[in-house]
Amino acid sequence: MKKIIVIVIVAGFFIATILTLRNNKAIAEKAIIVEDISAKVIPVSTAIVERKDIEQNxxxxxxxxxKSDINIVSEAAGRLVALNANVGDYKSAGSVIAEVDSELRKATLLNAQAMYEKAQADADRIELLYKENVATLVQLEQVKYSLQAAQAQLIIAKRQVKDTKIIAPINGVISMKMVDKGAIIGMNAVIANIIDxxxxxxxxxxxxxxxxxxxxxxxxxxxxxxxxxxxxxxxxxxxxxxxxxxxxxxxxxxxxxxxxxxxxxxxxxxxxxxxxxKHQILTIPRNALLGSIKDPKVFIAKGNKAELRKLTIGAENGYDIEILGGLHAGDIIIVDGQNNLKDGTKISVVNH
Structure with a gap:
């Protein structure tokens, strides 16, 4: 039994020794490969960092x-007795869209017209009497004031009748209609919307x-x-x-x-x-960039070695990228072959 145990221990030690030697050999081979890669010279193409004008899209x-978007508003309150506006209708500027009941306003206008005509006749009569020294200056001034007041009332009455007709303010298409014929509306009520x-x-x-x-x-x-x-x-x-x-x-x-x-x-x-x-800004070709836009990098040629630089970039137009930091005018950047490089890799510039 003791003899078997000794044999097992010796066999285990022998196997462990073989595995250790194989592992050491693999590590050594990897080190040689890494050394060979770092010693390898990579051919690259370069460009000079320069300032120039770029067009950015x-x-x-x-x-x-x-062009215009206007609410058509009624300047008169009352019952809507006519409505000539449907969604999609084209209306010319000045055309009548709707009409508010104007019966009472027209009556007011007739009264204002009569009062104005009377005031005008009174003024003409008193002025004639004044010239004949029959009427006094005070009487003449009073009839003139009455004439002005009657004229003002006539203007107001005419405007009130005019406001019962709601017109299109611009050429355009009715895009919305807010009320229907027969509705009672207030002053400044929106009747419809018109767009040009x-x-x-x-x-x-x-x-x-x-x-x-x-x-x-x-x-x-x-x-x-x-x-x-x-x-x-x-x-x-x-x-x-x-x-x-x-x-x-x-x-x-x-x-x-x-x-x-x-x-x-x-x-x-x-x-x-x-x-x-953008005028005279520092730029590099878009194809020189490594990494993403959020973490941009580029290789520059330093003697016979590649050096990795982090960048701060700005505008781009698909061909050129604005450089805000990380490079200076005159730096030599690698634009082709950079995907085979690491920081410190030996390089050979094949064209410039």
Whole structure:
């Protein structure tokens, strides 16, 4: 029994020795491989970091709005005796949309007209008597004041009758109707809503940095999901001088509305500002960048070795990236072959 135990112990020791030797051999082989890789010279292409002008295409989502959007309001209270407005109807500016009962107002107008005519006759008569030294100056002044008061009442009565006719303030389409014929309405009641979509405007909010690169009359490209592949051209009409609560600046873009490819108010649109220029900024080619936009890095050529640099980046246009930190003008960056590199890898520049 003791002999068997000794044999087992010796066999176990022998196996453990073999495993240890194999493990040491594997570690040594890996070290050789790592040494070979670090000693290997990687061919790369480079470019010089420089300052230049870039054009940035800023793309944002905005909302299409009508040129004008107006509530049609009644300036007279009373019963609505006529209503000529249905949703979708086109109305010309000045056309009658609705009418409020005017019977009493017309009676008031007739009375005001009669009072004015009487006051005018009295004034003419007293003035003639005054010239003949029959009427006094006080009497003449009194009839003139009465004439002015009657004239004022006549103007008011005419306006009250006129206000019973509710007219369209602009050329446009009725988008909403709030009341029906026969309804009793108050003064300043909204009868309907009218919009002018002969031309449109697009509203979009831009960041503080982008707001200062835009200019009034800049041309922009506008696209919608309704017309895939179709691009409309708009013009920057207004840039707010004051930020909103979100610290963005409202921008308004004017846009013609074609009868062939008509757009509707309330649609979403993608606006591409292609005229945002940045002048003499530090840039690198987009393909030189390693990592994500949130953690950008680049390799620079330092002698015959690659050195990894962390970057702070700004604007980009798909080809060039603005460098805000991490590089200087004249630095040599690696633009091809960088995926095979580590910090400190030996390199060979094959073109420059």
């Amino acid at each position: 800023l793309s944002l989502i905005g909302t299409i709005l009508p 979509i002969s031309s449109l405007k697009v509203k979009v909010n831009v960041s503080e940095r982008d707001a200062f690169t835009l200019k009034k009359a800049d041309k922009v490209n506008i696209s919608t999901d309704v017309y895939p592949g179709k691009t409309f051209t708009g013009t920057v009409a207004y840039i707010s001088s004051k930020a909103d609560e979100a610290h963005t600046y409202p921008v308004e873009i004017s846009l013609a509305n074609s009868s062939i490819t008509p757009l509707k108010a309330g649609m979403f649109a993608r606006i591409t500002f292609s005229t945002i220029f």
